[in-house]
Amino acid sequence: MATQEQRTKIVWDYAPAPESPEHVRLRDSYGLFIDGEFTGPSDGTRVESINPATEEPVAEVAFAGPGDIRRAVQAARAAQPGWAALSGLERGKYLFRVARLMQERARELAVVESMDGGKPIRESRDVDVPLAAAHFFHYAGWADKLSYGMGGRAVEPLGVAAQIVPWNFPLLMAAWKLAPALACGNTAVLKPAETTPVTALLLAEIIQEAELPPGVVQIVPGDGAAGSALVREPDIDKVAFTGSTAVGKDIQAALAGRGIPLTLELGGKSANIVFEDAALDQAVEGIVNGIFFNQGHVCCAGSRLLIQESVAETVISKLWDRMGRLRLGDPLDKNTDVGAINSREQLDRITALVASGEEEGALRRSVACELPDRGYWFAPTLFTDVAPAHRIAAEEIFGPVVSVLTFRTQAEAIEKANSTPYGLAAGIWTDKGSKAFEVAAALQAGVVWQNTYNKFDPSAAFGGYKESGFGREGGMSGLRPYLRVAS
Amino acid sequence: MSERLPVRKTYKLFIGGSFVRSESGRYDRIAGGAGGGVNIPRGSRKDVRDAVAAARKASGGWAARTAYNRGQILYRFAEALESRAADIGAERDDVEASIDVLVHYAGWTDKLQPVLGGINPVAAPFLSFSVPEPTGVVGIVAPDAPPLLGLVAELAPALAAGNTVIAVLSGERPLPGLDLGEVLGIADVPGGVVNLLSGRRDELAPALAGHHAVNAIVDASGAADLAAAIDKLAAESVTRARHPAPATSYAEATADPLSRLEGLTELKTAWHPVGA
Numbered sequence: 001m002a003t004q005e006q007r008t009k010i011v012w013d014y015a016p017a018p019e020s021p022e023h024v025r026l027r028d029s030y031g032l033f034i035d036g037e038f039t040g041p042s043d044g045t046r047v048e049s050i051n052p053a054t055e056e057p058v059a060e061v062a063f064a065g066p067g068d069i070r071r072a073v074q075a076a077r078a079a080q081p082g083w084a085a086l087s088g089l090e091r092g093k094y095l096f097r098v099a100r101l102m103q104e105r106a107r108e109l110a111v112v113e114s115m116d117g118g119k120p121i122r123e124s125r126d127v128d129v130p131l132a133a134a135h136f137f138h139y140a141g142w143a144d145k146l147s148y149g150m151g152g153r154a155v156e157p158l159g160v161a162a163q164i165v166p167w168n169f170p171l172l173m174a175a176w177k178l179a180p181a182l183a184c185g186n187t188a189v190l191k192p193a194e195t196t197p198v199t200a201l202l203l204a205e206i207i208q209e210a211e212l213p214p215g216v217v218q219i220v221p222g223d224g225a226a227g228s229a230l231v232r233e234p235d236i237d238k239v240a241f242t243g244s245t246a247v248g249k250d251i252q253a254a255l256a257g258r259g260i261p262l263t264l265e266l267g268g269k270s271a272n273i274v275f276e277d278a279a280l281d282q283a284v285e286g287i288v289n290g291i292f293f294n295q296g297h298v299c300c301a302g303s304r305l306l307i308q309e310s311v312a313e314t315v316i317s318k319l320w321d322r323m324g325r326l327r328l329g330d331p332l333d334k335n336t337d338v339g340a341i342n343s344r345e346q347l348d349r350i351t352a353l354v355a356s357g358e359e360e361g362a363l364r365r366s367v368a369c370e371l372p373d374r375g376y377w378f379a380p381t382l383f384t385d386v387a388p389a390h391r392i393a394a395e396e397i398f399g400p401v402v403s404v405l406t407f408r409t410q411a412e413a414i415e416k417a418n419s420t421p422y423g424l425a426a427g428i429w430t431d432k433g434s435k436a437f438e439v440a441a442a443l444q445a446g447v448v449w450q451n452t453y454n455k456f457d458p459s460a461a462f463g464g465y466k467e468s469g470f471g472r473e474g475g476m477s478g479l480r481p482y483l484r485v486a487s
Numbered sequence: 488m489s490e491r492l493p494v495r496k497t498y499k500l501f502i503g504g505s506f507v508r509s510e511s512g513r514y515d516r517i518a519g520g521a522g523g524g525v526n527i528p529r530g531s532r533k534d535v536r537d538a539v540a541a542a543r544k545a546s547g548g549w550a551a552r553t554a555y556n557r558g559q560i561l562y563r564f565a566e567a568l569e570s571r572a573a574d575i576g577a578e579r580d581d582v583e584a585s586i587d588v589l590v591h592y593a594g595w596t597d598k599l600q601p602v603l604g605g606i607n608p609v610a611a612p613f614l615s616f617s618v619p620e621p622t623g624v625v626g627i628v629a630p631d632a633p634p635l636l637g638l639v640a641e642l643a644p645a646l647a648a649g650n651t652v653i654a655v656l657s658g659e660r661p662l663p664g665l666d667l668g669e670v671l672g673i674a675d676v677p678g679g680v681v682n683l684l685s686g687r688r689d690e691l692a693p694a695l696a697g698h699h700a701v702n703a704i705v706d707a708s709g710a711a712d713l714a715a716a717i718d719k720l721a722a723e724s725v726t727r728a729r730h731p732a733p734a735t736s737y738a739e740a741t742a743d744p745l746s747r748l749e750g751l752t753e754l755k756t757a758w759h760p761v762g763a
Contacts, residue, residue, distance in 0.1 A: 134610070151602050151745045245725065252722035257715025264725065421699075421724070423753075433759075440757045444623075450759040457609035461617045461754045466702065467725040472754050475607055477617065485743050 014327070017334040019121045021111050026198070029060040032068055032221070033204035035075035036214025043067040044222065049198050052118035053331050053340040053375040061197045064220040066229045069189070072218035073233045076160045076187040079215025084157050084185035088144030095140030095182060097210035098203075102133040102175075105206065109199055113171055114331040116198040118340030118376070119294050121332050131456055132175035135474075138458035139179035142479060146184060149476040154486040157185030158261060159237030161482065164227045164251075165200075166243045167193035167342050168297040168398075173242050174200045176473045178217060184482035186238065189218040191230055193243075195343045197221035228254070236260065240481065242299070244396075245422070245467050263471030263481040265299065265463055267396040268424030270445065271417035272302030272453065275410070276310045278429035282451065284318045287402070290427055290453035292326060292338055292380055296400040297346070299468075300425035302453055303397060305404045306413055312406045316384060320365065323380045328369050338400060341376040350378050350399035357383050357392035362403070388416065396422070410435065414442045423465025427453045446472075498527045498661075500534060500685065501668030503541030504678020509534050509686070519576060519662055527661055530686030535653065535694040538682035542624045542651040543700050545679030550621045550649045554597035560675050561593035561646060567674040568667075575670075577635040577663035584737040585639040591741050592643035592748075599648060599748055607756065614759045619752035621649030622727060623702035626695035628688065628717070630707045630733030634660035635667065640734035641705045642681065644747035653682045653701070655692050661685035689713070696720040696728070703727035703751055707734070727751075 029046070031038035043065030048057035064072070083091065102109065106129045113124040146155050161181040165173035174190055181188045192200035204219045220226065224247070231239050231251050241251050242265040255262055272290045274283050290302025307315050331339035341347040358364050363385040371377040381401045386393050392403045407413040417426055426445040428436050440448040446464045449455060456462065456474075463472040471481045499506035511531035516524055549557070565586050568575070572582045599619050607615040625645045630637035634657040645652050656664035668683050684691055692713060696704045697720035704726055706717050714730045721728040729750050734740035 153743065153745065249722050249725060252725065253719050256718030256722065257711070259714075259730065266725065436759065437757075440755075446753065446755060448755065448757045450757060452613065452758055452760050455609075455611065455613060455615075455758050457607060457611065457615065460607040460609055460615045460758075461756045463754070465622075465753050465755075469725060470727050470753075475617065476605075477603070477754050480749065485746055 014335045016330070018330065019111055019332045019334060021115065021332065024108050024111050026059050026112065030198070030201045031062045032064055032072070033201065033217070033219040034068070034072045035218070036208065038204070041065055041068050042071065049116055049195070051115050052342055053372070055374050058112070058116050058198055061201065061221050064222040064226045068220060069226060069229045069233060072189045072220045073160060073162070073235050075215040076189050076218055077235055079213055080159055080187040082213060083187055083216050088146065091183060091185065092140045092143035094210055094212050095136050095143065095179060098206055099133045099136035099140060101206040101209055102129065102136065105202070106130065106133065109171060109202060111332065112202060113199050114339070117167060117170055117196045118331050118342050120336040120339040121334055122336070123294055128169055128172045131458070132172045135175040135179045135458045139183040143183040146479060146483065149479045150483060150485070155483040156486050158482060158484055159186060160235065161186045161188045161238040161240060162230045162233065162236045163188055163190045164230065164241045164243065165190065165192055167196040168294060168299070170196035171199040171203060174203055177240055180473070180478045181240070181482050182216065184479060186482055187216050189220060189230060191227050192219065192221050194223045231255065238482065239263070241265070248469060261481060263473070264469035265471070265473060266467065266469040268299050268301070268422045268464065268468050269304055269394065269396055269420050270300050270302050270422070270425040270427070271304045271306050272427035273306045273413050273417060273429065273439065274308060274311065274315055275430040275435065276308040277431050279431055280311060280315055280318060283429040284315065284322050286427060286429060286451070286453045287319055288322055288326070291402040292400050293454050295338055295341055295378070297342055297398055298454065300447060300454065302427050303402060304393060305402050306416055307404060307406050308413070309406045309408050312404070316382070316404060320382060323367050323382060326367065326380050328377065328379065329372060338380060341378050341399065344376055346398065347376040347378060350397055350401065353392060353395060353397045354381060354401055357386070357390060357403070360390045362386045362390055362392060388419065394420065410439065414439060418444045421467040424468035425449070498525060498665045498685070500528050500530055501665070501671065501681070501683040502534065502538045503544070503682065504672070506668065510537065517661070525662070527665065527685045530684040530691055532690070532694040534684055535691055535698065538653040538684060539624060539695070539698050539700050541679040541682055542653050545677055546623055546651045549651055549677060549680050554600070557647065557649060558593050558596035561589055561596065561643065564671065564674040564676055565589035565593060567670045571670050575635065575663050575666045577633070581633045581635045581663070584636045584740070587737050588636065588639050588740045589643050591744065592647040595644070595647045595744060595748060599752065602745065603749055603752065603754065612761045614761055615756060617754050617756045619648070619749070620755050622751045622753050623650060624700060625650040625652050625751055626701045626704040627652055627654040628692045628695070628704070628706040628708045628713070629654055629657050629664065630709055631657045631659040632733070633735055635663040636735070636740060637707060637733045638664050638667070640740035641707050641731070641747070644744060645705065645751050646680065648748050648751045650703070650751050651680045653684065653695060655688055655695060656683060656685045658688045692717060693720055696726065697723060699724040701726055703729070705751070706730045707732070709733050
């Protein structure tokens with residue numbers, strides 16, 4: 001081990017390459033976006049949104065109280081018949097405008113996303129923002145073709161959609177929720193996550209600039225209480241939630257007996273399976289992308305690494321080497337691979353789970369990198385000697401921590417991959433095509449990446465099996481949750 | 488010469504392809520049958536657990552069959568029901584509509600994938616495709632009426648989509664549902680793919696909805712208080728819950744077959760690199 005630990009201390013010096021925040025036009029304070037206007041909270045509060053890399057405020061943001069939530073739902077209700085009465089083409093044109101404005105303001109959105117959430121600018125610039133714009137572009141084109149996407153059935157919108165998004169991909173998740181809902185003729189009340197509301201408010205500005213009719217979109221930041229109030233509002237017709245399985249279950253129970261359609265995109269403990277016949281260097285890159293992308297704050301992160309015994313030592317050694325070259329630090333630096341942990345609370349959760357891994361007897365290795373003095377950070381971490389019953393092998397950590405398990409046969413790999421209540425995603429690494437497709441078919445997971453990981457596209461369905469949720473987002477199947485079949 | 492003494496039927500639960508008494512030993516006396524009244528087993532929570540275990544065991548094999556094969560078995564089920572129509576303790580209309588519903592869904596098995604799935608035109612060099620797969624183990628709560636069609640309208644799409652089923656039969660008229668077990672036995676439907684339970688709905692349906700190995704529950708009972716209880720229990724393990732109105736005719740059972748089918752499937756998206 002000694003030689004390996006030394007090797008991790010090799011530092012490749014890069015000149016700092018910070019993305020300039022100068023073109024960012026942030027207001028000091030943002031209101032709630034209700035009925036086409038930014039308004040002050042009536043019974044809510046004002047909270048500073050914190051940059052997790054510096055612990056400095058990004059902007060002050062209004063948090064909605066229950067009265068504000070009610071007001072937002074009423075505005076959405078009032079606007080819905082008019083929005084649904086527009087021709088599909090006209091609704092689509094509004095959404096195309098939003099997509100275009102997002103592209104125009106892409107650089108600004110990317111910088112703010114990295115400031116508010118801590119993710120590396122390379123990710124917000126190359127993944128989050130372009131994909132968010134692409135989602136609007138994709139669903140804009142569906143707005144006048146809805147029945148084609150529904151097997152030829154005559155369809156109608158549900159009405160008012162209540163949507164709650166998480167903090168790991170704040171703008172992208174807002175786009176995943178809003179674009180299909182609006183294309184289908186629904187109006188929406190979207191609640192961004194407590195720690196990352198700012199880019200959703202920039203999206204509200206874009207919606208204003210695109211001149212969407214007032215009330216079509218409400219954006220109401222707030223904490224868990226605001227989300228809880230939103231799903232309990234009497235006058236909603238749809239709930240869509242992305243977040244933890246625990247909160248998803250609460251929402252499902254809260255809607256019991258109400259007959260309100262629900263989409264849940266919840267947690268995961270996804271298996272990334274490396275077979276002995278894989279291209280190992282390529283697999284190591286995929287493992288790194290699978291678990292360290294966005295600091296592991298990814299519901300489909302490849303957090304359970306299953307390696308075939310015959311190559312386990314080699315893969316672990318290569319992975320540990322590669323981990324030593326990851327650059328952790330300033331999210332706005334274009335060379336950064338691993339940014340800041342999203343919040344103090346999340347850092348505490350990761351720290352506690354990692355401690356449990358050590359206590360339960362797994363072998364922990366964390367990259368010996370210098371962590372900045374301020375902000376929330378966690379060094380990329382690898383666990384070996386992991387038993388399936390360990391908490392780090394069973395529970396979602398949602399951080400840059402990968403747990404390695406091994407297997408001997410393909411059947412054992414499938415059995416281990418499936419033996420979890422979750423079923424969101426999986427990765428398969430093998431150079432044998434027939435094996436890749438056979439294993440993919442046997443995995444209980446909504447997304448299976450073969451010789452790749454963490455790929456997303458607006459035309460491709462995304463969503464979970466089992467306790468990872470139900471309903472799909474993306475593509476044709478993403479329309480279904482926002483439409484009813486006309487009777 | 489005295490008249491021949493008829494051989495009466497002993498009604499049993501249908502679990503794992505076998506006809507069994509309730510493990511609880513309980514029964515209910517209901518009107519009907521040749522003797523003016525018959526005993527039917529009053530299933531228990533333990534029977535529900537046994538039936539779920541049987542359905543779970545049969546799940547992988549049933550899902551792995553080709554769509555063509557599942558279609559043939561469902562059609563065989565329709566043939567067997569037609570030939571036994573006179574032996575089912577239900578009205579002729581009810582049986583005939585049920586047969587036609589089975590034929591309709593038999594034809595869906597190999598249409599579901601082209602209608603719901605396809606190749607995704609992703610903006611990167613990958614072959615990305617989405618295909619519907621069975622949700623897994625499905626609990627069905629049948630309505631009181633119509634006693635056979637109300638069950639078959641939910642059973643047929645669940646099977647066509649590749650799921651295995653545990654059904655709680657009509658509380659008022661369980662005999663047609665119990666008779667259906669005998670038809671399943673001669674229709675090449677593998678043991679455990681369909682499990683049929685008679686008993687008190689208020690006892691069995693919650694046990695089914697709260698079972699963590701049940702992936703989806705279709706409650707066609709039309710009972711509002713039961714719907715809320717089922718939803719709450721379903722939330723414990725993110726079980727998919729639907730509450731369709733009882734189908735009272737062939738037309739109603741097949742008015743929107745796709746919604747019945749897609750509600751019991753999971754779309755899987757696979758990505759494979761193209762080129763280097």
